[in-house]
Amino acid sequence: MDFRYSDEQLGLQETLQRFIARDYTFEQRRTFMQGAHGYSEAAWQQYAELGLLGLPLPEQYGGLGGSATDVMVVMEQFGRALMLEPYLTCVVLCGGLLRDLASPAQCAQVLPGVCEGKTKLALAAHESRGGYDLAAIATVAQRERSGWVVSGRKHVVLDAPGADLFLVAARTAGSPGDESGISLFLVAKDAAGLVMEPYATQSGSRAADLAFERVTLPAQALIGTAGAALPAIERAVDEACAALCAEALGAAAALNEATLAYLKSRKQFGVPIGMFQALQHRMADMYVAEEQLRSMAIVAAAHAREADAAVRTRTVAAAKAYVGGAARFIGQQAVQLHGGMGVVDEHIVSHYFKRLSMIEMSFGDSDHFLARFSDSLLAASS
Amino acid sequence: MDLNYTPEEEAFRQEIRAFLAAAVPPDVREKVRLGRRLTREDMLGWQRILHARGFGAGTWPQRFGGCGWSVVQQHVFEEECAAACAPPQIPFGLRMVAPVLMAFGSPTQQQYHLPRIIAGEDWWCQGYSEPGAGSDLASLRTGAARGGDHYVVNGQKTWNTLGQYADWIFCLVRTSQEGKAQNGISFLLIDMRTTGISVRPIITVEGEHEINDIFFQDVRVPLANLVGEENKGWTYAKFLLNHERTNNAGVGICKRSLAQLKQLAARQQRGGRPLLENVRFRDRIARLEMELMALEITNLRVLSAFARDNRPPGAEVSALKIKGSELIQDLAELKMHALGMDALPYLREALDPQWQAPALLADHYPPEAPPLTGQYFNQRKTSIYAGSNEIQRNIIAKMILGL
Numbered sequence A: 001m002d003f004r005y006s007d008e009q010l011g012l013q014e015t016l017q018r019f020i021a022r023d024y025t026f027e028q029r030r031t032f033m034q035g036a037h038g039y040s041e042a043a044w045q046q047y048a049e050l051g052l053l054g055l056p057l058p059e060q061y062g063g064l065g066g067s068a069t070d071v072m073v074v075m076e077q078f079g080r081a082l083m084l085e086p087y088l089t090c091v092v093l094c095g096g097l098l099r100d101l102a103s104p105a106q107c108a109q110v111l112p113g114v115c116e117g118k119t120k121l122a123l124a125a126h127e128s129r130g131g132y133d134l135a136a137i138a139t140v141a142q143r144e145r146s147g148w149v150v151s152g153r154k155h156v157v158l159d160a161p162g163a164d165l166f167l168v169a170a171r172t173a174g175s176p177g178d179e180s181g182i183s184l185f186l187v188a189k190d191a192a193g194l195v196m197e198p199y200a201t202q203s204g205s206r207a208a209d210l211a212f213e214r215v216t217l218p219a220q221a222l223i224g225t226a227g228a229a230l231p232a233i234e235r236a237v238d239e240a241c242a243a244l245c246a247e248a249l250g251a252a253a254a255l256n257e258a259t260l261a262y263l264k265s266r267k268q269f270g271v272p273i274g275m276f277q278a279l280q281h282r283m284a285d286m287y288v289a290e291e292q293l294r295s296m297a298i299v300a301a302a303h304a305r306e307a308d309a310a311v312r313t314r315t316v317a318a319a320k321a322y323v324g325g326a327a328r329f330i331g332q333q334a335v336q337l338h339g340g341m342g343v344v345d346e347h348i349v350s351h352y353f354k355r356l357s358m359i360e361m362s363f364g365d366s367d368h369f370l371a372r373f374s375d376s377l378l379a380a381s382s
Numbered sequence B: 001m002d003l004n005y006t007p008e009e010e011a012f013r014q015e016i017r018a019f020l021a022a023a024v025p026p027d028v029r030e031k032v033r034l035g036r037r038l039t040r041e042d043m044l045g046w047q048r049i050l051h052a053r054g055f056g057a058g059t060w061p062q063r064f065g066g067c068g069w070s071v072v073q074q075h076v077f078e079e080e081c082a083a084a085c086a087p088p089q090i091p092f093g094l095r096m097v098a099p100v101l102m103a104f105g106s107p108t109q110q111q112y113h114l115p116r117i118i119a120g121e122d123w124w125c126q127g128y129s130e131p132g133a134g135s136d137l138a139s140l141r142t143g144a145a146r147g148g149d150h151y152v153v154n155g156q157k158t159w160n161t162l163g164q165y166a167d168w169i170f171c172l173v174r175t176s177q178e179g180k181a182q183n184g185i186s187f188l189l190i191d192m193r194t195t196g197i198s199v200r201p202i203i204t205v206e207g208e209h210e211i212n213d214i215f216f217q218d219v220r221v222p223l224a225n226l227v228g229e230e231n232k233g234w235t236y237a238k239f240l241l242n243h244e245r246t247n248n249a250g251v252g253i254c255k256r257s258l259a260q261l262k263q264l265a266a267r268q269q270r271g272g273r274p275l276l277e278n279v280r281f282r283d284r285i286a287r288l289e290m291e292l293m294a295l296e297i298t299n300l301r302v303l304s305a306f307a308r309d310n311r312p313p314g315a316e317v318s319a320l321k322i323k324g325s326e327l328i329q330d331l332a333e334l335k336m337h338a339l340g341m342d343a344l345p346y347l348r349e350a351l352d353p354q355w356q357a358p359a360l361l362a363d364h365y366p367p368e369a370p371p372l373t374g375q376y377f378n379q380r381k382t383s384i385y386a387g388s389n390e391i392q393r394n395i396i397a398k399m400i401l402g403l
Helices: A007-023 A026-033 A041-050 A068-081 A087-101 A104-115 A230-265 A277-303 A309-337 A339-343 A348-361 A366-381 B007-023 B026-034 B040-053 B071-083 B091-104 B107-118 B233-249 B251-267 B279-309 B317-338 B369-383 B389-400
Strands: A121-124 A140-144 A147-158 A165-171 A182-188 A194-200 A206-217 B124-127 B143-147 B150-161 B168-174 B185-191 B197-203 B209-222
Touching: A007 A041, A007 A068, A068 A087, A068 A230, A068 A277, A087 A104, A087 A121, A087 A165, A087 A230, A121 A147, A140 A165, A147 A165, A147 A182, A165 A206, A182 A206, A182 A230, A230 A277, A230 A309, A230 A348, A277 A309, A277 B279, A277 B317, A277 B389, A309 A339, A309 A348, A309 A366, A309 B279, A339 A348, A366 B251, A366 B279, B007 B040, B007 B071, B026 B040, B071 B251, B071 B279, B091 B107, B091 B124, B091 B168, B091 B185, B091 B233, B124 B150, B143 B168, B150 B168, B150 B185, B150 B197, B168 B233, B185 B209, B185 B233, B233 B279, B233 B317, B251 B279, B251 B317, B279 B317, B317 B369, B317 B389
Parallel strands: A121 A165, B124 B168
Antiparallel strands: A140 A147, A147 A206, A165 A182, A194 A206, B143 B150, B150 B209, B168 B185, B197 B209
């Protein structure tokens, strides 16, 4: 048993920290947010040079074949610096999904471009009527002649505005809620009949609603076997949730550091406010919450690629629900302890708070994952 | 990063499991499983069984007769002991005074006491708190005055756990009024059979006799029973408290408690359906299990860091104490609630292993029920003892956060 990052991982962490100190300060980030897609294309190219974009992807397609814990190292730093680039969606979620589901030819067609920073992917799976349920898909793909025709809508597709290709979940059989009958398609952003409505998210990154109005696809756009994509999508979302736990860890730890520094520097009644026991105990609770959050992020990374789907799902659900709650606690208390400074845009605290809030609600909020974990207890007892 | 046990550790677990399956006396196992009263002999007898097999003191160094286990091995051992319904190892000798003696005791003290502790020959208890010195322990007033070749001890200790069974007590006593309160404290080993010691039971909220007041009236204690240097006792006391708190995560005990809660919830009925099917209740269980998953890893992270850096436990254990104590309380609360109306009868006689439920009660009262209500009340102690959770937050704020 060893809970430390390896020397290699520490090296990666240090590289990222150096990059952030030089090229990704809070002020620089503010200008990145104003960019065309709400992030820095230059930073993305640097991630490619550092090998980050192929980190969890297979070596034969230009990746490094790294583990979920390797990804944890990256995501923790993304959390600390509130990095805006679509690493989670493009590399972890979609890259992982292609790695596990696509044919060698499809991988060879797409993944090298991802690793080199030339191609960005986004996952168009959720539909708002279905809430967080990945099986509640109404978008349909019908076989026509030699290919497919996709019709339907996708909501809050994270990082869609900057994406070149979408992985689109559509129903080739059955009805919304059915676990079988869901297929995955690769769709270019400029496909005829694809309409995008972009908007900003809580944290400043971008998302969009997508409408597919009889979008015609060739036969080879289908990824994996028709009707059998759901388990792979769920697996990829679990891996993304584990990565989000690591990002939450980075943001929460940085927020605790900022709060502690504020308690030591801000003076009222003639003394630093950290002299007051009410605030000391709050800060102590935030420290304990961070330690527990870190443990759960470690657990999530360790099980993100667990072969047994039931174990993976229940473990990641427990981690995501727990991390969501701990991140909410730390976020809200950090704002409270900063007083007015906690609710102004110019201070980084409010930005951490927003990102943590968004992390808690991505792919399912804490209640959603609590329910999933809780229901697994019932299954285990019967 | 690797969360897996090594093949050697897995083999160790199997060895411990096989040992426990054969070694825990069936009657004692049943008492532990059903939360019935354990006798002094049940507990010391178990220590002797462990000692006979060479498992008497897992974390003690081998030169003192211990196993020299790694923190992971000790964690596995405790987990297996809890799962096997083995009685607890009484901590006051093994985990509290023994590490102090190893670090600060004289060779004579080590040679006399350590073998007797590991062999289950002596029962130790703790003399720390006083009526006027609780969280502010350094304000203690029990005095030890030098008189020839001995100290004369006068005063009162309180919240003493299971001192009615004890052969020895380790005490913090005041040997000087000079300077800061912390500077005049010494650490004494006192034979409980010495003239002038009296033990008065304190009955706690659930009606049991677990703790005591201990009175010292002109108690003569040989100078040789001073540990380390006179007036340096506060240093040893803090050292001891950190060792005590390391154990307070209680992951193994929490796991057994959670397993019992789940079994109870699967069996207890509400409206003709298993309680576990009630979403509100099941979600409460799920939250505790999540908390325990996190605590298990936090505990192992902290312990393995100590082992790696080869340093004694530091202030990080305060986080374990807070979380572990809250969790054991919350588990006790839910188990009581799982009983529903059956939590209201309070039958102290039912803690007797020979007790048989009368006919009408037996019809609805589960065999696990008798101790659960009492445990809920009793476990309120866990966030108070060994440094209240508010003191733990003070420690975190000062030692870790630098506030």
